[in-house]
Amino acid sequence: GIQVEQSPPDLILQEGANSTLRCNFSDSVNNLQWFHQNPWGQLINLFYIPSGTKQNGRLSATTVATERYSLLYISSSQTTDSGVYFCAVIPGGSQGNLIFGKGTKLSVKP
Amino acid sequence: DAGVTQSPTHLIKTRGQQVTLRCSPKSGHDTVSWYQQALGQGPQFIFQYYEEEERQRGNFPDRFSGHQFPNYSSELNVNALLLGDSALYLCASSFLGNEKLFFGSGTQLSVL
Numbered sequence: 001g002i003q004v005e006q007s008p009p010d011l012i013l014q015e016g017a018n019s020t021l022r023c024n025f026s027d028s029v030n031n032l033q034w035f036h037q038n039p040w041g042q043l044i045n046l047f048y049i050p051s052g053t054k055q056n057g058r059l060s061a062t063t064v065a066t067e068r069y070s071l072l073y074i075s076s077s078q079t080t081d082s083g084v085y086f087c088a089v090i091p092g093g094s095q096g097n098l099i100f101g102k103g104t105k106l107s108v109k110p
Numbered sequence: 111d112a113g114v115t116q117s118p119t120h121l122i123k124t125r126g127q128q129v130t131l132r133c134s135p136k137s138g139h140d141t142v143s144w145y146q147q148a149l150g151q152g153p154q155f156i157f158q159y160y161e162e163e164e165r166q167r168g169n170f171p172d173r174f175s176g177h178q179f180p181n182y183s184s185e186l187n188v189n190a191l192l193l194g195d196s197a198l199y200l201c202a203s204s205f206l207g208n209e210k211l212f213f214g215s216g217t218q219l220s221v222l
Contacts, residue, residue, distance in 0.1 A: 027150070033211065035213075040215070040217060041216045042216075045210060045211060045212060048209075086153075088152070090209060097166050098143075098202075098209075098211060100153050102151060102152050106207065
């Protein structure tokens with residue numbers, strides 16, 4: 001089955017710093033989403049981005065489907081950005097079954 | 111507009127018991143999916159319900175079963191609990207044809 005690999009696994013930042021999280025996937029996808037899981041376990045959908053670039057405030061994401069990767073950019077990080085960021089995909093030809101990576105654990109220090 | 115709601119938030123059971131978890135989807139959504147998240151891992155797909163039928167199923171044993179009601183709410187049942195079933199159980203809802211998922215806060219199940 002499709003493999004979803006996220007890097008780095010852990011990231012520690014000082015407040016105000018910028019970061020880039022990467023998601024590589026081993027096969028074609030027709031759906032890619034980025035989630036933020038806060039320390040209380042709530043998964044928040046950040047982006048639905050099977051291809052192209054989107055921006056939402058300090059966050060932006062780019063997916064290059066032909067090269068099988070996606071990037072999540074966080075600018076001017078805040079302590080509230082801490083948590084785990086997951087990339088999840090639905091393989092091409094499949095329906096409704098998101099496959100998650102193992103996540104990137106981000107800690108933003110004041 | 112209420113988001114996805116799950117109950118209970120925490121649950122403690124002993125091995126061999128049975129458990130039922132509940133989920134109400136976001137308003138306007140007709141599809142409910144269940145995921146299991148072990149500590150330090152990404153969520154794993156259990157199954158998905160649409161129009162009261164199981165539409166897709168992940169690699170989970172038959173001890174895991176579900177149901178969807180006419181109002182689109184859903185239940186996840188786990189029989190003969192094992193220690194390894196201890197995890198955060200997440201419910202997600204969506205509108206069929208639009209696969210952007212919205213998750214509830216989860217039910218933390220501990221099996222002793």
